[in-house]
Amino acid sequence: MATIAVLGTLDTKGEEHAFLADIIHSRGHDTLLIDAGTGGEPTVVPDITREEVAAAGEVELSPLLDRQDRGECVSAMSMAAPKLISELASEGKVDGIISLGGGGGTAIATAAMRALPIGFPKVMVSTLAAGDTSGYLGTKDIVMIPSIADVSGLNRLSRLIFSRAAGAICGMVETDVKDSASRPLIVASMFGNTTKCISEARKVLEDAGYEVLVFAATGTGGRAMESLIESGMVDGVLDITTTELADELVGGILSAGPDRMNAAADRAIPAVVAPGCLDMVNFGEKDSVPSKFSDRTFYIHNPQVTLMRTTPEECRELGAILAGKANRHEGKITIMVPHRALSEINGKDQPFYDPEADKALFDSIxxxxxxxxxxxxxxxxxxxFARACAEKLLENIRSHKEKSNTSLQA
Incomplete structure (x- = not known):
């Protein structure tokens, strides 16, 4: 028997969530009915009240209820619910989560789901599931099911959709994932301009017994890689392509956000880092490049992708950013610097060849x-260079394991 969290705004959608819980019970599983509503009184009795949800996030609920500002209430519960759900999951008190919602309910529930690790069963039935759901999913494996009609009462359509959703979450928690034979995992960052490096390094790592999962350094890819590292599933990080740092600094379209490179540091995962493709910032079609960059050096990668060369000043700052993030690392990390070219178009006689900018980057690092x-x-x-990076990562992983074993023996 598994326990499934049924999270929702029980003041407006209590009947619907209770229906979900009944279907789950009929499949032999237990539920925790959690109220995240901030309107009237819940129409069904929750196992965890809205006050308890708010308290988990150190949110003062009474003033919010008095003001009845819907946006403020949804924002507050979107901060509190993730803390509660994350705590329940880490303590082994829930094995999956499901929710039904419109705009507010979807915002609250998916915020909670994004706080859970990849692989943890998550199902969201939403009125918003037919549109752009990227803001709700983030980089997590949340299953979004369109509600078709509004989540408002029980009828022949809603019973069908809700029952199938309940069956989905039950099937997910019932599925035994056998990974005992899996090889330890290394994640790597790659761009078209660093494909040869990663392909060569991956062979070395796979020959050493590791599985290598490659992420495209396209903003979303970097965030997904960070998320997987946070999940605790990763044994090593080959972060060769850190170009997303340049987009974050300069304003390109492929930024992975300010937390890029933080997950490995926070979890002390052995890593090798290189300034791959820090010679470029990414934009879309040439006409989409902001006019303030009109005097810069560009390379048309394809009709939809325009690359802009980073300046010496930007490279100096990028070197400091990369080094600063590496310095936060509490585990074994090495920065590997290839002086002749940071990308395929950065070498001598190539479009982005700029010794002054490269020197600024290298000196800063x-x-x-x-x-x-x-x-x-x-x-x-x-x-x-590729083989040196792979071998250095293997060395860092061995050093990390030896240190961990010594600590356990002590």
Whole structure:
């Protein structure tokens, strides 16, 4: 028997969530009915009250209820619910989560679901599921089911949709995922301009017994990689392509946000980092590039992708950013620097060849880094550099394991 959290605004959708709970009970599982409503009194009795939800997030509920500002209430519950659900999951008190909602309910429930690790069963039945759901999903594996009609009462259509959703969450918690034979996992960042490097490095890592999962450094890919690292499933990080830092700094379209490179540091996961593709900022069609950059150097990668060369000033700052993030790392991390080219179009006689900008980047990394830095007279896609990165990561993983074993024995 599993326990499934049934989270919702029980003041307006209590009957519907109670129906979900009944279907789940009929399948032999238990439920925790959780009220995240902030309007009238709940129409069904919850197992966890709205006051308890608010308290988990250190939210003062009474003033919110008095003001009855819907936006403020939804925002508050969207901060509190993730803390409660995350705590319940970490304590083994829930094995899955399901919710029904319109705009407010979807915002609250998916915020809670995004706080859960990848692989944890999550189902959201929503009036918004037919549109752009990227803001609700983030980088997590939330199953979104269109409610078709509004989530308002029980009728022949809603009973059908809700029953299927309940069956989905039950099936998810009932499925035993056997991963005992899986190889330890390494994640890697890659761009078209660093494909050769990652392909060569991956062979070395796979020959050493690791599974390598590659993420495109396209903003969403970087966030997804960070999310997987946070889940605790990752044994090593080969972060060769850190170009998303440039988009975050300069204003390109492929930023992964300010937390890029933070997950490995926070969890002390062994890592190798390189300034791959920090010679470029990404934009869409040429006409979409902001006019303030009109005097810059560009490369048309394809009709939909325009690359802009980073300046010496930007490179100096990017070096400091990369080094600063590496310095936060409490585990074993090494910065690997390829002096001859940061990308396929950065080498001598290539469109983004700029020795002054590259030197600013390299000097800044060297000056600011408090961790190991190894420098190579190689292009990033050379076989020697790729193999050196892979072998260094394997060394860092071994060192981490030895340190962990020593700590356990002590």
């Amino acid at each position: 060297r000056d600011k880094a408090e961790v190991e830095v190894q420098e190579f007279d190689e292009e990033i896609n050379s076989s020697r």
